[in-house]
Amino acid sequence: MSAENAQYLAELTDKLAAAYTFKTGKKMQRRRYKPLKQLLNDDLKRTQQKQSESSTPLPNLVSYHTLNAPPSLKPIRTYCDITGLPTPYKSPHNQLRYYDKECYAIVKSMAPGVDQQYLALRGANVVLK
Amino acid sequence: MTVSPSRVRESTEEPLPPLPVHPMVDYTLPSTPEPFQTDYQTGTPIAIDLGRSTLRLGLTTKQEPSNVFPSVSSRYRDRKNNKSLTLVGYDCFIDSSVRANVRTPFDGPMITNWDHLETIFDYSFVHLGVSSSGYVDNPIIMNEVMAPPFQQRSNLMQLLFETYAVPKLTFGVDSLFSYYYNGGSNGLVISTGHDATHVIPVVDHRPLVSISKRLNWGGNQSFNYLSSALSLKYPYFPARISNYNVENMVKDFCYVSKDFNEEIKHYLDLDNLEKKDVVVEAPFTEFIKPVKTEEELALEAEKKKETLRKLQEQAQQRRLEKLVQKEQDHVYYTALKEKLAKMNKKQFLETLRAEGFEDEADLNKYMASLERSLARARKQDIGENDTDTGPPSWPLVDIPDADLDEEQIKEKRKQRLMKSNYDARQRAKEEKELAKKQAEEEARKDKEWRESDLESWSADRRNKLEKLIKRSKDRKKLKEELTDRKSRAAQMRMKNIASLASDDGPAVSGSSARKRKAAASVTIDDDPNDTFGANDDDWAVYRDIANVDDEEAEEEEEQMILNLESELLEFDPTFTVEDTLERQFNWRNSTIHRFLRGPRDYQEDDQHQNHQIHLNVERIRIPEILFQPSIAGVDQAGITELCEDTVLRRLPQESGFSGDDSNRILKDIFLTGGQSLFQNFEERLYNEFRSFLPVGTKLKIRRANDPLLDAWKGMAKWANTQDSKGSYITKKEYDEMGPEYIKENNFGCVKL
Structure with missing residues (x-):
């Protein structure tokens, strides 16, 4: 960091810190950091608990999960994994879709792992757990 | 008679003009620092539109948000000055080391890091000019995601009520504020933002949250998708493509296709690429070769020539000496053979042994190989250029030694050597002449054949060409098969190696039962009969089967193919440039080339081209994911299907609503959010709606006036209405009833 920048930024930090007079000084409770996944899981549990606690079913219960769009009922169109052009072909040994024989040559001679990266783009990769 | 192979290349069309190139620009800071507001008033509501990437902030008495900055913060410890820096917004980007530490309070659409958010709020209130001590004396209107997890709202309330002691607070969904600002009351709001896309029906100002749907695809996912797709498309791209660059590519060049299925089919056609291919070039410092002056070049060339000449001379001399030696050997052994013919058997054998041969066959073999090498040596260039001036004379050679004195004998030896040199050269020359004549004769016959019967001639040539091409293809196929250990070719190869390695047939040749038993129990590692490798020569097996001269043969084949093609090109009118092998590998015909390098040829050593990214199919593929989430592996219905279900099924079935409400909301389909800025979005949606209605x-489909700022403006507009006054939760209510207590409003803030 250049000396010029360092001084400017230090002054800026000090100036701002001095202006934080509007805070009550009451710190927010320290909370454990929750990543998105856990947050959503907790919410799901919370709504399920609410459902089970109430004697009558809650018809209009809205939560983040109920808003999720349902899966499509229409047939999906398939596209070449390499070029993105529409294609009906699929390589038998790594499940990649390919447009023509040129793409197939690439698909066939793909380095290990690269095919999974291509598949990951459309969520069809193998995930080991 | 042969056409140079370059002629095949030259006969293509005019050189095409280069495509326009878009430079990949780096992030630039705004020229002025974040402004501090001076017109702060206590009691005036503050609207905060906290977006995933940008925060918009201001007093609701204004028309526009007074501060708009990235919702990021950065903490950096400056060790040199022993100072901790806490920076927010654009200030984070002033210095590269601070920039590396930039954090966002978000994980996906949710706020997860509340410390960072607090820092951002501090910064926001300071810039608004809040200077009261111990509290922020303004009501707050904030956005939230639709139906957020309870924890989000409760934490936000806690932060604002307890840390800042704000008097009143209310929440709403940003896209609904945007709709409100654009004067909507009955309509279908399609909001496609940074992390998700929502479809929300609004009837009589009231959003029907319970039948709204969310597609988990937004701008951020698009950026990530393009980023991974590009790294797979150009795995060895020499420059770094930053997230900022990718974002710009999506924003600047992607557009919604009006008819995706038709357009994608012909996207990589040359004439379409000419219009649609976008070239983005990463910055790089060009390496320029130092240019040498004319003089230096000439000097260098001279030097090179000189050394070459010297080397050639030396080589010539060596070859000549060898040739002479061989000729002498030949003369000697021919004489020996003649002598042997006259001897009896015993003498014959003895002489042979003395000469180092086992029997006559051995001698014959040796002679044959000698003759062959002699013939080969004669064909080589042995410097016959300097023998133009007739045969020189060697007067001393034929005079017997007895008649000469010592000096003359020396001279005679010299002359004899020169004579044999000369003779060797002469013979070589003759052989060459002969070969040349033969070739000429062949060419003449070929020409005759061609002229008399072009059809059969060209058929013959074509046949040869076909065979050659097939052979080279077979070779390629074999090579490919050998890479797979399980393939037949590879198995055969292993068999060959095994049979070559075992010198005398099967390993167990002994017939005794004991031996066989022993052999049965041994493994390959301790087989006593397996002596492979004990002798170093065993390993030569691998040298034998490795095709060392494969490459050479391949090159030769290629040359032959080129020759044949050029002959056919010249004489056979039905054989055109399009039929040549080279043309069949033309980049114009290669999908992959057009995909990677656009509608132009690619020079491997062109640094500009190596730093260029071609966006073509991606331009419509990325926005298309909103319509077909399956492209990116999202198992959800696309926008069209969601709208269709909402309008035709969910809304009419909802109690208290009917198909009339559907018809009412269809008159106002409202698009907002960052991704609605894609070109053609409205047209495409119109077509899609028409397909199911x-x-x-x-x-009627319309887009927000300003999809980015209208949410904030809606908040400000609403804050000034009577309706808003009753929607606030006061600090007193919060203290009394906790975060579960909420007042529902028309902006999607519902009880969870």
């Missing part, structure tokens, strides 16, 4: 249904 009954003919004659009234349909």
Whole structure:
């Protein structure tokens, strides 16, 4: 960091810190950091608990999960994994879709792992757990 | 008679003009620092539109948000000055080391890091000019995601009520504020933002949250998708493509296709690429070769020539000496053979042994190989250029030694050597002449054949060409098969190696039972009969089967193919440039080339081209994911299907609503959010709606005036109405009833 920048930024930090007079000084409770996944899981549990606690079913219960769009009922169109052009072909040994024989040559001679990266783009990769 | 192979290349069309190139620009800071507001008033509501990437902030008495900055913060410890820096917004980007530490309070659409958010709020209130001590004396209107997890709202309330002691607070969904600002009351709001896309029906100002749907695809996912797709498309791209660059590519060049299925089919056609291919070039410092002056070049060339000449001379001399030696050997052994013919058997054998041969066959073999090498040596260039001036004379050679004195004998030896040199050269020359004549004769016959019967001649050539091409293809196929250990070719190869390695047939040749038993129990590692490798020569097996001269043969084949093609090109009118092998590998015909390098040829050593990214299919593929989430592996219905279900099924089935409400909301389809800025979005949606609606249904689609700022403006507009006054939760209510207590409003803030 250049000396010029360092001084400017230090002054800026000090100036701002001095202006934080509007805070009550009451710190927010320290909370454990929750990543998105856990947050959503907790919410799901919370709504399920609410459902089970109430004697009558809650018809209009809205939560983040109920808003999720349902899966499509229409047939999906398939596209070449390499070029993105529409294609009906699929390589038998790594499940990649390919447009023509040129793409197939690439698909066939793909380095290990690269095919999974291509598949990951459309969520069809193998995930080991 | 042969056409140079370059002629095949030259006969293509005019050189095409280069495509326009878009430079990849780096992030630039705004020229002025974040402004501090001076017109702060206590009691005036503050609207905060906290977006995933940008925060918009201001007093609701204004028309526009007074501060708009990235919702990021950065903490950096400056060790040199022993100072901790806490920076927010654009300030984070002033210095590269601070920039590396930039954090966002978000994980996906949710706020997860509340410390960072607090820092951002501090910064926001300071810039608004809040200077009261111990509290922020303004009501707050904030956005939230639709139906957020309870924890989000409770934490936000806690932060604002307890840390800042704000008097009143209310929440709403940003896209609904945007709709409100654009004067909507009945409509279908399609909001496609940074992390998700929502479809929300609004009837009589009231959003129907319970039948709204969310597609988990937004701008951020698009950026990530393009980023991974590009790294797979150009795995060895020499420059770093930053997230900022990718974002710009999506924003600047992607557009919604009006008819995706038709357009994608012909996207990589040359004439379409000419219009649609976008070239983005990463910055790089060009390496320029130092240019040498004319003089230096000439000097260098001279030097090179000189050394070459010297080397050639030396080589010539060596070859000549060898040739002479061989000729002498030949003369000697021919004489020996003649002598042997006259001897009896015993003498014959003895002489042979003395000469180092086992029997006559051995001698014959040796002679044959000698003759062959002699013939080969004669064909080589042995410097016959300097023998133009007739045969020189060697007067001393034929005079017997007895008649000469010592000096003359020396001279005679010299002359004899020169004579044999000369003779060797002469013979070589003759052989060459002969070969040349033969070739000429062949060419003449070939020409005759061609002229008399072009059809059969060209058929013959074509046949040869076909065979050659097939052979080279077979070779390639074999090579490919050998890479797979399980393939037949590879198995055969292993068999060959095994049989070559075992010198005398099967390993167990002994017939005794004991031996066989022993052999049965041994493994390959301790087989006593397996002595492979004990002798170093065993390993030569691998040298034998490795095709060392494969490459050479391949090159030769290629040359032959080129020759044949050029002959056919010249004489056979039905054989055109399009038929040549080279043309069949033309980049114009290669999908992959057009995909990677656009509608132009690619020079491997062109640094500009190596730093260029071609966006073509991606331009419509990325926005298309909103319509077909399956492209990116999202198992959800696309926008069209969601709208269709909402309008035709979910809304009419909802109690208290009917198909009339559907018709009402169809008259106002409202698009907002960052991704709605894609070109053609409205047209595409119109077409899609038309595809499922009954003919004659009234349909209107519009986009927010400013999809990015209208949410904030809606908050400000609403804050000044009577309606808003009753929607606030006061600090007193919060203290009394906790975060579960909420007042519902028309902006999607519902009880969870």
